[in-house]
Amino acid sequence: MKLSIVMPAYNEEESIGETVSTLTEALSKTDIPYELLVVNDNSKDKTEQRLIELKKDNPHLTYVTNPGPNGFGYAIRYGLDRFTGDCVAVMMADLSDSPEDLIKYYNTMLTEKVDCVFGSRWAKGGQVIDYPPMKKVINRVANRIIRFVMNISYNDTTNAFKLYKKEVIKGVQPILAPHFNLTIELPLKAIIRGFSYTVVPNSWTNRKYGESKLKIKEMGSRYFFILMYCFIEKYFSRGDFKVKS
Template structure:
């Protein structure tokens, strides 16, 4: 059977404010630089924005760095979760707080290139509901990707492509852009951990939102430590992928976006 192509853009509503949601745990070494570079890139491109950084459970200076930056940067909104609640949970807190009509989810560790954010914004403005970055297409790339992680990543993405018959080869990367109505249309979100990175794009695709793919670049973190524990996450990824697969093939379209809401 043929693969599902990206769904072309409908004529979307004009966008007025971009929210960038950044989960951060123990990122004192890079957070100020991530926020600073992002903010100046968005200013340079005249993109109205807010930056929501969600810290949960940091034991280093992450929170005090956010407190220090925010008086001079009204666009910055630091959020604390109180009890540590996990990567997916932190992003969901950020999505609840955002006021923009579009959102980019981005990491705090400077792995994602903030220069890709204007590309996301401009592509959303063409009318797409979602814009997915791929590091594995012409124009995209990675630097210092840990070899084991790379192999597991390519296997997981190949599995997802086969299962859903989609032409997207980097579903698992969190760095993606959505119109806010897509986030609302993906409710209820189930993932509390890193599996949210696949729940959002797969649900958006399966529920019928328009999407396209642009090349993005990624480099391994220069400071801090990785929080993704592959052993703990494998079954959670599998759970959410199969959950959405069941929805796609067995729910008879009950959760698909109504065509009048796609405009």
Template sequence: MLSIVIPAYNEEKNIGTTVKAIAQELSGRDWAFEILVVNDGSADSTIAVLEQLEPRIPELRHVENPGPHGYGYAVRFGLTEFIGDAVVVAMADGSDAPSDMVVYYEKVMEGYDCAFGSRFIPGAIVDGYPLFKRVINRMGNAVIALLMGQRYGDFTNGFKCYRREVVERMQPLVSGQFNLTIEMSIKAVAQQARYTVVPTSWCDRDAGKSKFQVLRQVKLYLWTLLYCMVEVRVVPRIAVPARKSATQRNADLL
């Protein structure tokens, strides 16, 4: 079973269309799915839209992030609630193509631990990505790829698929904002999860305003990157192996 976790904050204009498009694309396949929307204290009628749709779409449910609030906190709450064998994190504003979710899950069923989307490789379709954000994005991803020794170039893309075990092994997650996107993908790569890269489509929202402010996020991303590097590169080298219990030592001797 595949779970789609969607964080939503004030998305009354988009969430209905997004959820319906996903349900339509994933229905009628030989595997089950759920769409789990994490409402993040929206002040608009996001909840009302969801409650209206739920009787019509049995795979849809919503939960309320009790707080703290922010993209990362909402996704983390969703990651404690999903019931599938794998999870896709997708955006509420319809920027991610539902057909890519199918490709992701097919890759996981083939045996991969993760499917990572890339908007910047041949085959990908990107519509309306602001130029300045793109420049910062490409530089940031180049740095992360270099530090992680990977050729993959879209770590900052939140739209990815992870097997449940990979999500369990990346805990504890600490990011509360959009920086969670890099924390999750870096921690997945660091645990040597087998990932495949899928060219994906991304299109800018039709309604509402983007909450992603590039310059405000840069500092946060840099701190997150530093934290992740210490966590995945430095800590494993200096960590003292846990002492075995007497029972374990006896078991080893037998």
């Protein structure tokens, strides 16, 4: 089963080289067939130049430039329209997600025969390193609200780092979210539409370089919109969009 990794990158010239090399090194120790698809989200720095250099020595690396509209969700959607694997993971370009966790996700998908593998940084065995205190408070409150509204037990919906089979990506269309709210749209739609999933603990490490692209003040109403959209589908659509039962 071929693994695709879709990695959005906006102004990540300092991080992208270490991220690609660390991920490639970890996967080279396995027999997992894979592609790394980096989506340059019209970066204004030297991200694209770094990708050109990295691609020369890395046959698994492909990069595309999203001409616009731009934004985290748009970049991921651009990549999800272009990956070639049987399953696809969304990973961050700042090395906050662990390659070892990705391998664990992949092996779990095979052994448990599930459609999705979701990580939880807050489950037993999970770990967060240098997580900003205020961001942690907002994260836990937001996930508690999502759990209550959607009546689910999963406690880390906002975590972008997840693995989906190709048919799940087809089954959650159309994808609406243009920004970081895509992180909750994909898993919530997968759950609502009947795809199977399991949750494994994962780790998260704060970025070494640059600053986070997530602007919490700008995202609250956008998360709320996607949450309400999924709530309406779950409770009022009478299962019209359900793919699996």
